[in-house]
Amino acid sequence: MTTTKEEEDIFEIVDYTTASDWERFIARIEEILSDWKLNGPETSNTEVDFTDGEWIERNEALEFGDRSYTISHFSLQVPESNSTVTTDNNPQMTTSVSIEKQAFVPPRAMADMMSRRNDFPSRSPYLSHWYGLREFLILSPKRNTDPIADESRANILLSSTAIAVSNVGCNVPIFIRVQHEWRNMFIGLCEGSGLRTHFNVCNLKNAPHQYRHLAGLLEIFKSKLGSHIPNDIVIMVAVRFTYVLRDFESTVSRQVLPRDETGMPILTNLPFGSIHDPVSGLHLSCTWPIFSEEVVTENDDCNDFDPLLSQQWAIGVTLLEELPVLLSDAVQEYLNLSTKRETIEQLLGKFQTADEIPNASMNMSDPIKRISDSRTQQYWTSISSSISNTTSRLRVNIFNPPLPPNVVEKTIEYLFNESATVERRRSIVNELPNDTERIRQLKSVPKDSFVYRVVVCFTAICSLPSINRLRSIAHLWFDIVQELRTCWETGKMIPGLESGSPNLSFSKFYQNLQMLNCCIEHRVRHENDSTTTTVDNPIEPDEDGDQFFECSSNISSSKSNLTELQPEGRLKPCGDLKLLNSNEILYVPVTQECPPATEDMLDEQTAILTSLGSGEDATLLRAKMQSRSLLSDMESFKAANPLGTIEDFVRWYSPRDWIETEEVDADGNIQKHYSLSPRMQLPDNLWVEVWQQARPIPVRRQKRLFDDGKEAEKILQKLSSLSPGEILEQLIPVLLHTVYDRIAKEIEEMEESNAIAFLETLNAKEVLIVKGREERKKKLQQDFIICLTSVEQYICRFKSFKEKLFSPDLNHKEKEEMIKVVTELHTRPEIPVKAAAHGRLGKRLASLFTKTKPTTNQVNNDSTEVKNQFMTPAGKEYILRASIARPSNLRSRQSPQRMYCMLAQDEFRLCGAFSEDTTFF
Secondary structure (H helix, E strand, O other), X not given: OHHHHHHHHOOOOOOOOOOOHHHHHHHHHHHHHHHOOOOOOOOOOEEOOHHHOEEEEEEEEEEEOOEEEEEXXXXXXOOHHHOEEOOOOOHHHOOOOOHHHOOOOOOHHHHHHHOOOOOOOXXXXXXXXXXXXXXXXXXXXXXXXXXXXXXXXXXXXXXHHHHHHHHHOOOOOEEEEEEOHHHOEEEEEEEEOOEEEEEEEEEEOOOOHHHOOHHXXXXXXXXXXXXXXXXXXXXXXXXXXEEEEOOOOOOOOOOOOOEOOOOOEOOOOOOOOOOOOOEEEEEEEEEEEEEEOOOOOEOOOOEOOOHHHOOEEEEEEEEOOOOOOHHHHHHHHHHHHOOOOOOHHHHHOOOOOHHHOOOOOOOOOOHHHHHHOOOOOOOOOOHHHHHHHOOHHHHHHOOOOOOOHHHHHHHHHHHOOHHHHHHHHHHHHOOOHHHHHHHHHHOOOOOOOHHHHHHHHHHHHHOOOOOOHHHHHHHHHHHHHHHHHHHHHHOOOOOXXXXXXXXXXXXXXXXXXXXXHHHHHHHHHHHHHHOOOOOOOOXXXXXXXXXXXXXXXXOOOOHHHHHHOOOOOEEEEEEEEEOOOOOOEEEEEOOOOOOOOOHHHHHHHXXXXXXXXXXXXXXXXXXXXXXXXXXXXXXXXXXXXXXXXXHHHHHHHOHHHEEXXXXXXXXXXXXXXXXXXXXXXXXXXXXXXXXXXXXXXXHHHOOOOOOHHHHHHHHHHHHHHOXXXXXXXXXXXXXXXXXXXXXXXXXXXXXXXXXXXXXHHHHHHHHHHHHOOHHHHHHHHHHHHHHHHHHHHHHHHHHHHHHHHOOOOOOHHHHHHHHHHHHHHOXXXXXXXXXXXXXXXXXXXXXXXXXXXXXXXXXXXXXXXHHOOEOOOOEEEEEEEEEEEOOOOOOOOEEEEEEEEEEEOOEEEEEEEEEEEOOOO
16 A cells, blocks of 8 residues: 555656747748848838849748758848839838837838839739849648648647747748649748738639629728728729730741752751740739729729720740750750761661562662773763652652652752852852951851852751751662762762862861862863864873873983974063073973872871871882872973973072072172072982982873872862761861851841850850860860750740831831840830820730731720720729728738739739737737
C-alpha cells in the first residue's frame, strides 16, 4: 500500500522553458526579417514608376514542425532619379480628411495602395498588380505537393507571421499562399502606425451576373466597408478594358518556301522568315484612370465606357515563344550534313553500264568512271537527262532521284547562265570596301559569283521538307560536275568567276574553278593558235600527253650556226639596248605566261621541295625544278636574238644583276665598265648552266609550261571524288557570307538604325568560326546558330508589327515614330499609344479592333453606332478606392480601402485590402 501511494505522489515534470516548434518558427521569421533589414518603419514620401524599376527576389527556408516553407522578399529597385516626392494633390486621396494631413505617417505600402501612379502596371508580380505594392513578403510551402488547403493551418501561419512582424516592427506586407500554386490565392496583412490592413483574394471560374459590371462591384465594395458609411464618402474608380485580336486577315508576315507555277521548289534563293505569324495576339488596353463613382455608369442597361473616348491607350503583343525560322534551320541542317562522309555512289546507287542495260536507247557508261577518264572525247549527260531518256531499270538502280529533273535543269541553268556573266564580273570589281574586307576575313568568294550561287542552292535544299537532303545535294552536285566537264570539253567559260589567274584571297574551292577556267582559256587559245601553224610543224603529243611543236634536235649553238638562224618570236625592241657582240638591236622575246597556280598547288609544290632535304645536292635539285620557266625564257630570247649572250639576257631579264661602273683613265676620260653581278659569276652558276642547255626555240615551238589538259582533268577528278559532306564543309565560309548578305538585305528593308548592331555581332561570330581552333568549331557554330535565330526572329517580328500597325500613307516623320514604336514592342510588354484613338496609330488600331469596318454613310453617325462595332473586351479590370475611418466612424483615423477586380471569360477575381485603426480597438 505504501508503494502504491508513493507512485501516486509522483507527477510529470514539464519544462516550460523549452521552445516549442511554433515559437521557433516565429523566432526564425524574426531572424530573417532582421537579416533583410526589414525591422524598421518605412516612409511614404516618394513615388516611383514600376515600369522604370527591376524586381529583386530573395528567399530563405524555414521549418514549422515537420513541414518546410519558403519565405520570399520581393522589392522594386528604382534609380533615385526616377522617384518623386509625394504631394497632397493626389485626387484619390481627396476625402474629408487626407491621410497625409494627419499627424501620423502611414506605412509605405498603404500609401502605395492609394496611389494611382501605378494602376494596372504592365510588368510586375501578381500582388503588385492587384494592390499597387512595391515591396512585400510571401510565405509559401516549399513543395507544391503540400498546399495550404485548410483554413486552420492558414490562420495559424497568418497569426504567427503577425506576431513576428509586430515584434520586429516590420511594416512590409506579408502574404500566405493558400490553395494550389496555380490558383494564386493569398491571405495577408500589413501593420504600422497603429493601422492594420487585411488582404484577401477571391477567385471564381465565372462571375455572378450581377457582378459583371461596375454597379455590382460597387455594392460589394460598400458592403465590405461596413454599414456605417458616411454620406460624404468619395469612392474613386479606375477602369481598364483589354481587347485581344488573334485572327489577322493578312498573311504577308508568314513565309512559304518558294515554288514555281507547277508547284516545284525553287532553289535559287535563300529561305528566310517563318511559316507562322510570329505575332499570335495583339492586345489593346483602354484605361479610364480616375473618376468618381457618380460620373460614369455601367450596368445591365447602360455602359458609358466607350473605348474610342478613352484618353489612355496602350498596345502590347503576344509572341510565339518558340518561333521556327527558315534560314536558321537551313543553316543548322547544312552544318549537320557537312559532317557526313557518304560518297555519291553510296547515296545515289551504283550506275549501270551499257552492257548491263539490254537494248538501251543510248550508250550509257559508268558516270564515275567517265569523270575519271581523262582521254574520253564524249561527256556524260546529267543525271536528270539520263533519267528521262533511259529505262525504268536504271531508275531503280539509282533509287529514284530525290530531285525532279525539271528542278535540277532550272537550277543548272541558273548556275551556268551566260547572260549574267558580265553583270557578275562587274559586281566583283565594284565590291564595297567593307565587303572586300569581309571576304578577306572569311576567305569567301565574291557576292553572286558561281560558287556563291552554288551555296545558295545547297542551303535552299537544306530547307526542303520531306526529302533526303544529302541525296538531293549529291544529285545536284553530280550534275554540276558534269556541266563543268562540258564547259571544259566544249571550250565554254564557267560564268560568274573572276577572270585571270586564281585569286589566293578567295576560297580554295573558288580557286580551283578559276584554275579550270584558266585551263579552258589556254586550251581555246592554243587551239586557235594551232590553226595558223603550217603543215610542217604539226602539234604532236608526247608519251605523257604533253603537247609541243616539233623542232630539230640538231640545232647547234656554234657561232656559224647562230649567224645562219633567222630571228623568231620577237615582241618589241628593248628600249635603246643593243647586243654586246654586235650592233643589232636587243629584242624582247614573246615568252610563255607564268603558269597559274592555286593555293593547293603552291602548298603541294612547297611540300615536294621541302621533302628533298637541305644538302647541296638537294639545293641544286630544287633549283633545277624551279628553272623550267627560266629555260623557256632563255630559249625564247635566243630565238629572238640569235647573236645574244648571257650578258644580253641578264640585261633584259634581271637588270639588277648587270653592274655598270665608271673609271677615269690617265687622260682624264671616263671609261665605263660592265660586268655581271657577283652571284652570276659564282662557279656552277645555275643561270650559266641553263643558258648552255637552252636552244634557240621560239615560244610557239616550245613545250608548254602549263599543261591545261592535265590540270583540268586533275581538278575535275578532284571535284567528282568529293563526298557531298566534304563539299559542304569546304563551303562553310561561303555559307556564312551568304547568310550575312541576306540578313543585311532584310535589315536594310527594315529601315531601323539600331538593327545594324546585329550585323556586327554576326560578322564577329562568323570570323571566329573560320579562324577558330578545330576543336572549338562545333561550339562556335552553335553559338552562331543561336545568334542567327534571335536575329531572324527579331526581323520576322518587326515585319509582322510593321504589316499590322503601319498605315500605307505615312509620311517620313510618322514612319520614324512608328519604327520607334515597333522597336519598343520587342522589349516592353506594352507601350502607350500617343493621342489614343485620335492619333495615326490609334486610328489604325481602331480599324483592326472593329468587327466590321464602317462604310462611307456610317462616318457621320453617332458614337453609339461606332461603339457597337468595337469588339467585346477580353478582360475588364477595376480598382475601387476610398479613405474611411474604421472600425469607428467617429473615433478611428481614416485608413486606406482598396479592391481590385478582374473579369475575364473564364475567371473572376476579387482582391480586397481593407484597413482599420487598431490604436484603441
